[in-house]
Amino acid sequence: MAVLWRLSALCGAQGGRALLLRTPVIRPAHVSAFLQDPPTPGWCGTQYIHLSPSRHAGSKAASLHWTSERVVSVLLLGLLPAAYMSPCSAIDYSLAATLTLHSHWGLGQVVTDYVPGAVTQKAAKAGVLALSALTFAGLCYFNYNDVGICKAVAMLWRL
Known part of the structure; x- marks a missing residue:
């Protein structure tokens, strides 16, 4: 449809x-x-x-990317209530991956839309990639060495 x-x-x-x-x-x-x-x-x-890709326009990779963005968004809709109801390390790492991927794609689209010039756009996309890698590594470090994302958010809500 x-x-x-x-x-x-x-x-x-x-x-x-x-x-x-x-x-x-x-x-x-x-x-x-x-x-x-x-x-x-x-x-x-x-x-x-x-608003949706046609099967007659664009490449198969672009269509797969578009579908993957929607799948990650739907996964986040399911992960957020699951994180609230039963926090565990599997959900913490799943949240780290999906939140990072979702924000990486969103920031990449902002760069594509608003950064002029091919050279500056390429540099900005490299910066977004570095920021996303650092974010994912930091969230994994936090999950492994501290309380994890779910319990940290619960602790913030208790304040």
């Missing part, structure tokens, strides 16, 4: 002002790949913005 956002512009007679409405539209991917809306002149009409 492909999730689309439909931008509908309602044109009024008040000086050409338009009101944009965003409504989600869910269609099967095989239908939305071939479905096109008829072009409409001016600001009035409907445009569809694809």
Whole structure:
């Protein structure tokens, strides 16, 4: 299933002002790949913005990366309540890995979107990689030599 956002512009007679409405539209991917809306002149009409990768565009690695980001996000949704209900070292290390990976991908996207120039972008991505490696190593060190992430957060909540 492909999730689309439909931008509908309602044109009024008040000086050409338009009101944009965003409504989600869910269609099967095989239908939305071939479905096109008829072009409409001016600001009035409907445009569809694809938020999920098409199987006809991009590489297989890009599609796998996109899917992996969603899987890690869903894992975090399950790990956070599990960490609260039954803190243990397996959940501590799982949290260390998923939190680091989730933040690494998020910061990488910020660098891609906001850092101009190929050289500075490459340097910024190297910095994000170093920061992510240091974060993961620090969280693993904390889990091994101290109380762990779950119990540390519980201790902070008790303050």
